[in-house]
Amino acid sequence: MQVLKNFNVKLINSQDMNCKTIKKQILSYLDGELHGEMATNFDTHIKDCENCQNEVERLKMAYRIIETEKMEYKADPFMSARIIAKLSKKEISVPKHNVTLRYLTITSLAAAGVTIGIIIGSLFSTVSTSSESIANAQEWERLADEFMPEIDNNPYNMIATTTNTNETPTKP
Structure with missing residues (x-):
């Protein structure tokens, strides 16, 4: 009777965790993010399914290769500080032709405004002398x-x- 119950549990777990679901959860399993019933169902499926077992082994090997690469090429802890120092030393300069162009634009607009003001003032002048009146x-x-x-x-x-x-x- 106990054997039949274990068989039923394995059958239910296999139904709950099919290969498609397992492949979606392999990375979470390897990262240690699966807990409780999900982790036990995952383990039982991996023990029973050879394809999923091979997939997990391939990903474990890829993780080991990545970890060894990390150890070989450790990042320099002071690299970011050096980059920031170089960037702060670099002066941000405004091109001189932009300043000259801006100066000329402002000067010409001011001269045009003064000219238009003089023309309008002379056209609408209401100042009259006594001889004119x-x-x-x-x-x-x-x-x-x-x-x-x-x-x-x-x-x-x-x-x-x-x-x-x-x-x-x-x-x-």
Whole structure:
């Protein structure tokens, strides 16, 4: 009866852990990451399956070769410090043509801005001298006489007479 139970357990374990599952877990097994029931199922399958056993042996051999290579070629512990020291000694320089180009660009933009400001200022200048305002008033008076000579109550004449006599204009 005990033999039958062991056979049933092996059959169940073999069903749980088929070769495809084992091949996915070989690296975890070799790294010691399988624990508990998974590790025991893995061990029992490896004992029963010759293909998986050969696969595990090949990977164990590859791990041993890698470990011997690591021992032969140990990394220099001060190598990173030397690399960082060399990099910090190296000066980062900005190419001179970039600085010259930047200086010329800023200077030309400033000159263009000043020129545009002068042009706009001269076009929209509202500064007028007293002689210009007198000439301007005379021009308005001439235009008013030219276009409205027959009207008795010319608004321009009403304002002109009011300022001269200090009287309020009356409507006819």
